[in-house]
Amino acid sequence: MRFSFWPHASQSWEDILTLCRHAEATGWEGLWIADHFMPNAADVSGPVHEVWTLLAALAAAVPRVRIGPMVSCNTYRHPAVLAKMAATVDHISNGRLVLGYGAGWQENEHAAYGLEFYTVGQRLRRMEEACRIIKSLFTERRTTLDGKYYKITDAPLEPKPVQNPLPLLIGGGGEKVTLRIVAELADEWNVWGDPKRLGEKMAILDDHCRAVGRDPKTIKRTAATLIHLSDDPAANEKARSQPRYATIAGNADELRETIREYARIGVDELIVADFFMGPMAQKTAMLDQFIREVAPAGR
Numbered sequence: 001m002r003f004s005f006w007p008h009a010s011q012s013w014e015d016i017l018t019l020c021r022h023a024e025a026t027g028w029e030g031l032w033i034a035d036h037f038m039p040n041a042a043d044v045s046g047p048v049h050e051v052w053t054l055l056a057a058l059a060a061a062v063p064r065v066r067i068g069p070m071v072s073c074n075t076y077r078h079p080a081v082l083a084k085m086a087a088t089v090d091h092i093s094n095g096r097l098v099l100g101y102g103a104g105w106q107e108n109e110h111a112a113y114g115l116e117f118y119t120v121g122q123r124l125r126r127m128e129e130a131c132r133i134i135k136s137l138f139t140e141r142r143t144t145l146d147g148k149y150y151k152i153t154d155a156p157l158e159p160k161p162v163q164n165p166l167p168l169l170i171g172g173g174g175e176k177v178t179l180r181i182v183a184e185l186a187d188e189w190n191v192w193g194d195p196k197r198l199g200e201k202m203a204i205l206d207d208h209c210r211a212v213g214r215d216p217k218t219i220k221r222t223a224a225t226l227i228h229l230s231d232d233p234a235a236n237e238k239a240r241s242q243p244r245y246a247t248i249a250g251n252a253d254e255l256r257e258t259i260r261e262y263a264r265i266g267v268d269e270l271i272v273a274d275f276f277m278g279p280m281a282q283k284t285a286m287l288d289q290f291i292r293e294v295a296p297a298g299r
Contacts, residue, residue: 001263001298003291004030006070006273009049020062022284027291031058032070032271037109052085059093068098071171075104075115075123079130080152083137087161095162098188102171103127124177131185138166175204183208188220192246195261198223202265222269223262226276229255229286256297263298
């Protein structure tokens with residue numbers, strides 16, 4: 001199992017770069033950045049950097065690990081434009097990009113920036129059509145698609161990505177539609193969750209794969225989580241009880257057991273977000289202890 005780091009895009013560029021270089025130097029294997037324009041909160045005045053600009057900079061400044069958006073929102077950019085952006089970042093990184101992709105969910109961004117939000121079903125159908133365009137542009141000399149939502153005609157994409165194919169990761173846990181799209185089109189899949197939730201979702205994904213005639217083993221499975229690594233049981237319980245994000249918390253022994261469970265159910269990559277880790281020194285200390293003492297249980 002790989003272990004990857006997800007710094008919050010609200011931090012300064014200097015801090016994001018410092019954290020990403022530290023993660024690369026200490027044995028983390030991937031870097032992921034969320035695609036948002038503003039906080040999902042009543043106070044939207046806080047800073048949020050744009051994901052693809054950050055990824056291009058990280059591709060040049062951090063030379064070893066995989067990089068990607070977690071996940072790029074389909075409604076923010078035309079799929080043909082996004083394909084061009086992704087191919088360019090793949091070249092800057094010398095073939096280390098994973099194109100994380102999703103249907104979108106943060107309604108306040110759409111309202112503030114004048115972007116149509118659509119219904120959940122409409123967003124999913126648009127994303128599915130967009131995935132087909134992107135995959136064709138990455139691999140075919142010319143792409144024409146007269147779809148319900150997008151129309152492109154004899155469209156080139158040159159240079160092609162360094163990777164053939166450039167991996168497409170689809171994020172989301174919707175059991176009827178999202179996981180069916182993953183089964184048909186994705187190389188990788190991501191969802192927030194602990195091992196129990198991941199195991200349930202993975203069984204449903206496997207069923208979708210069999211329904212479309214695909215070997216489930218050809219899709220890499222990744223999980224996103226927060227961590228809280230402490231010898232204080234009360235602090236660990238408080239971390240686990242916060243409602244917004246899946247969190248694994250405990251001392252080193254307890255987290256090693258959780259990591260073994262992720263590995264047992266077939267998780268290929270665990271992506272650790274830094275959202276509530278505290279100031280820089282505390283954050284790097286927790287990341288270092290995790291990668292040194294806990295991660296080997298899953299490798």
